[in-house]
Amino acid sequence: xxxxxxxKTKLVDVAKRAGCSPATVSRVLNNNPKVGRNERERVLKxxxxxxxxxxxxxxxxxSTRSRLVGTIIPTLDxxxxxxxxxGLQARLAEGGVSLIMNTSSYDLNMEYEQARLLxxxxxxxxxxxxxEHKSETIxxxxxxxxxxxxxxxxxxxxxxxxxGFDNKKAGxxxxxxxxxxxHRTFGMIAGITNGNDRAxxxxxxxxxxxxxxxxxxxxxxxxxxxxxxxxxxxxxxxxLQLYPDLTAVFCGSDIIAAGALKYCQSRGIRVPEDLSxxxxxxxxxxxxxxxxxxxLEVPAREMGTxxxxxxxxxxxxxxxxxxxxxxxxxxxxxSSGAAKSV
Amino acid sequence: xxxxxxxKTKLVDVAKRAGCSPATVSRVLNNNPKVGRNERERVLKxxxxxxxxxxxxxxxxxSTRSRLVGTIIPTLDxxxxxxxxxGLQARLAEGGVSLIMNTSSYDLNMEYEQARLLxxxxxxxxxxxxxEHKSETIxxxxxxxxxxxxxxxxxxxxxxxxxGFDNKKAGxxxxxxxxxxxHRTFGMIAGITNGNDRAxxxxxxxxxxxxxxxxxxxxxxxxxxxxxxxxxxxxxxxxLQLYPDLTAVFCGSDIIAAGALKYCQSRGIRVPEDLSxxxxxxxxxxxxxxxxxxxLEVPAREMGTxxxxxxxxxxxxxxxxxxxxxxxxxxxxxSSGAAKSV
DNA sequence: CGGATTTAAGAAAACGTTTTCTCAAGCATA
DNA sequence: TATGCTTGAGAAAACGTTTTCTTAAATCCG
Numbered sequence: 239x240x241x242x243x244x245x246k247t248k249l250v251d252v253a254k255r256a257g258c259s260p261a262t263v264s265r266v267l268n269n270n271p272k273v274g275r276n277e278r279e280r281v282l283k284x285x286x287x288x289x290x291x292x293x294x295x296x297x298x299x300x301s302t303r304s305r306l307v308g309t310i311i312p313t314l315d316x317x318x319x320x321x322x323x324x325g326l327q328a329r330l331a332e333g334g335v336s337l338i339m340n341t342s343s344y345d346l347n348m349e350y351e352q353a354r355l356l357x358x359x360x361x362x363x364x365x366x367x368x369x370e371h372k373s374e375t376i377x378x379x380x381x382x383x384x385x386x387x388x389x390x391x392x393x394x395x396x397x398x399x400x401x402g403f404d405n406k407k408a409g410x411x412x413x414x415x416x417x418x419x420x421h422r423t424f425g426m427i428a429g430i431t432n433g434n435d436r437a438x439x440x441x442x443x444x445x446x447x448x449x450x451x452x453x454x455x456x457x458x459x460x461x462x463x464x465x466x467x468x469x470x471x472x473x474x475x476x477x478l479q480l481y482p483d484l485t486a487v488f489c490g491s492d493i494i495a496a497g498a499l500k501y502c503q504s505r506g507i508r509v510p511e512d513l514s515x516x517x518x519x520x521x522x523x524x525x526x527x528x529x530x531x532x533x534l535e536v537p538a539r540e541m542g543t544x545x546x547x548x549x550x551x552x553x554x555x556x557x558x559x560x561x562x563x564x565x566x567x568x569x570x571x572x573s574s575g576a577a578k579s580v
Numbered sequence: 581x582x583x584x585x586x587x588k589t590k591l592v593d594v595a596k597r598a599g600c601s602p603a604t605v606s607r608v609l610n611n612n613p614k615v616g617r618n619e620r621e622r623v624l625k626x627x628x629x630x631x632x633x634x635x636x637x638x639x640x641x642x643s644t645r646s647r648l649v650g651t652i653i654p655t656l657d658x659x660x661x662x663x664x665x666x667g668l669q670a671r672l673a674e675g676g677v678s679l680i681m682n683t684s685s686y687d688l689n690m691e692y693e694q695a696r697l698l699x700x701x702x703x704x705x706x707x708x709x710x711x712e713h714k715s716e717t718i719x720x721x722x723x724x725x726x727x728x729x730x731x732x733x734x735x736x737x738x739x740x741x742x743x744g745f746d747n748k749k750a751g752x753x754x755x756x757x758x759x760x761x762x763h764r765t766f767g768m769i770a771g772i773t774n775g776n777d778r779a780x781x782x783x784x785x786x787x788x789x790x791x792x793x794x795x796x797x798x799x800x801x802x803x804x805x806x807x808x809x810x811x812x813x814x815x816x817x818x819x820l821q822l823y824p825d826l827t828a829v830f831c832g833s834d835i836i837a838a839g840a841l842k843y844c845q846s847r848g849i850r851v852p853e854d855l856s857x858x859x860x861x862x863x864x865x866x867x868x869x870x871x872x873x874x875x876l877e878v879p880a881r882e883m884g885t886x887x888x889x890x891x892x893x894x895x896x897x898x899x900x901x902x903x904x905x906x907x908x909x910x911x912x913x914x915s916s917g918a919a920k921s922v
Numbered sequence: 923c924g925g926a927t928t929t930a931a932g933a934a935a936a937c938g939t940t941t942t943c944t945c946a947a948g949c950a951t952a
Numbered sequence: 953t954a955t956g957c958t959t960g961a962g963a964a965a966a967c968g969t970t971t972t973c974t975t976a977a978a979t980c981c982g
Contacts, residue, residue: 246724248968259932264970274930289723294701295640296968299937304637306680306701314666317659324656327683331694336701338648339681341669352673359636359648359678381631382588467864496868503870522809526838526868528845590938601962606940616960638938641967 247288256284267292298360307549308338308356309365310349316465316493318519318538319367322389325542326365333550346433350375357382363549369393369400370435385556387548389541390436392563401544401562405436408534408566409443412488412516415568417451419514420577421486424448425459427473427498429490437462437490440518444488459484463494470497471504478507485513485577492517492524492533499527499573510575520569529572537564589630598626609634640702649891650680650698651707652691658807658835660861660880661709664731667884668707675892688775692717699724705891711735711742712777727898729890731883732778734905743886743904747778750876750908751785754830754858757910759793762919763828763856766790767801769815769840771832779804779832782860786830801826805836812839813846820849827855827919834859834866834875841869841915852917862911871914879906 429437459481495517771779837859
């Protein structure tokens with residue numbers, strides 16, 4: 239039965255009931271070893287009886303440890319970020335740390351505003367997506383000595399740690415794979431590259447990979463699309479209109495690939511017989527389409543878990559985790575196949 | 581250029597630079613009207629020059645307004661919750677409020693733990709999913725006079741507001757629809773109903789709807805499945821093994837329906853010719869399968885937005901938004917059709 | 923057994939704001 | 953001109969913890 243008083247019980251109340259000083263209560267609650275067995279038990283008993291819940295603001299104010307971590311992702315509507323956040327939150331919760339979540343809608347100015355809010359809330363670490371950010375954002379974090387991690391990229395810069403994968407390398411992998419199937423004219427539906435280094439690097443990697451295989455620019459068509467089904471469809475239409483001969487398309491995301499696939503189906507273009515399509519991310523939806531999507535697997539949950547791990551690690555040992563490159567595996571399914579022999 | 585000093589700038593620093601008292605700075609920063617034009621401008625200028633960011637903990641401690649809202653959802657891996665949170669976060673951000681996000685893995689004990697953490701962080705409102713919770717959880721919130729809202733349900737109970745829809749009614753809608761197509765033997769793949777009132781009510785609504793149409797229990801098979809593709813597949817297999825004659829299946833989620841559909845395809849069962857399948861949620865994936873899924877549309881984002889609205893509304897006016905029932909629309913696509921004439 | 927060292931616990935200061943209280947100045951009214 | 957009222961601004965208390973500084977008691981060692 240909770241306390242009869244209608245006032246919120248605070249640390250002094252616990253102290254009174256346990257018959258000791260507030261300092262002792264504080265020490266017990268923070269597992270400070272310098273306190274005797276009996277005192278400790280009395281305090282714990284009193285706290286439980288009163289249903290005491292510490293005041294996080296007061297604690298944070300005095301100790302400068304807020305037990306708060308912030309993240310700013312582009313959107314929660316795209317499963318690839320939701321899954322990362324899922325991993326992040328789960329790991330943080332294990333450590334008793336809470337996660338403040340914000341979205342930027344792929345807008346770096348908005349990201350800056352959200353970062354300001356996070357700093358104001360006193361977060362100890364900020365988890366960001368990608369390595370491209372406003373300089374103001376980075377300065378803000380540096381100035382307050384807040385740790386920050388980039389994800390979905392593995393290039394640590396300045397104070398930033400990076401936990402992710404090599405987007406460029408992944409683009410090269412896609413190029414090599416499609417080329418190995420005999421394709422010689424290619425299309426790519428990239429994500430919007432403005433303000434998005436991941437989308438840009440995937441595209442550049444794909445182009446570089448093809449270049450080093452001797453494929454010239456004239457055999458490659460590139461368009462950009464937002465990350466949703468409709469945009470994928472439209473982009474596919476536009477791409478085929480501009481480059482009717484291409485036989486293989488690399489999409490910057492499974493969502494885009496699914497949209498592209500839908501467009502093909504609506505036009506009677508057979509996949510993979512007429513056209514190979516591969517995606518990126520390996521979301522659950524990749525196995526829902528028919529044919530199922532060949533794609534590159536992004537370790538989204540693992541990035542989140544590791545970012546959480548990073549945030550839980552003390553500032554002294556963090557440098558050991560400064561840069562972590564995870565693998566991007568090629569998952570071959572049935573949306574890709576050998577090029578038509580002409 | 582940020583302050584040359586390496587110490588974090590605080591309110592007194594701004595006061596010094598503006599040549600006024602801390603109280604005045606505080607008033608300006610909180611838009612207190614009782615401060616003259618020139619003072620106000622001087623303060624704002626000083627704050628900007630110093631790159632001042634207020635300390636949220638101190639502010640929260642003194643004013644008892646944390647500008648923090650918490651939510652506990654079952655998981656972020658299921659898009660239906662991710663989308664709700666997306667709407668919630670977006671609305672809160674507009675009001676300058678931050679969101680702390682936690683997951684419970686459909687476990688009410690875990691939910692309680694997370695709630696404790698939220699109380700400790702000083703959140704002003706908690707957004708929960710469904711109306712079934714541990715009594716300890718509710719008591720905890722009531723005791724600290726923290727506002728709380730249930731979502732995905734429209735039954736307000738006690739202090740709780742509810743913003744959602746009528747799961748039972750939705751189940752009835754499904755029953756009526758399938759019956760109207762001529763089906764007379766039914767299956768349902770419900771979500772796990774233990775600790776999940778939404779899943780339970782959908783099932784009960786479906787059964788009640790069929791009952792009032794004169795369909796007896798012997799013509800209805802029910803199994804439960806977790807919310808993922810594989811479970812949907814398995815459940816479909818189990819269902820057909822137990823009840824080989826059924827011609828229509830209502831699934832508790834589009835994910836489950838997609839899995840069920842996949843199973844049918846693997847077994848050469850034609851949908852909708854041999855079997856009608858309908859889902860729940862109307863996620864993006866419902867249009868990715870072939871055939872596309874008939875489903876019931878859950879207003880996930882709107883629930884989030886409205887819950888955010890509720891949280892931003894002062895305690896005095898909240899009672900006006902105590903219960904809000906949103907519509908669940910039936911979206912007919914091609915996974916459902918007339919029953920086979922025998 | 924006495925002095926030095928360790929240990930456990932309390933008193934009080936501190937964290938960075940907001941808010942209450944107080945006061946001075948300006949203004950209108952009589 | 954004196955009185956009362958309004959307005960703008962400062963001084964200081966307060967929010968609920970943690971932490972530093974002290975001190976009293978307990979332990980050790982020669």
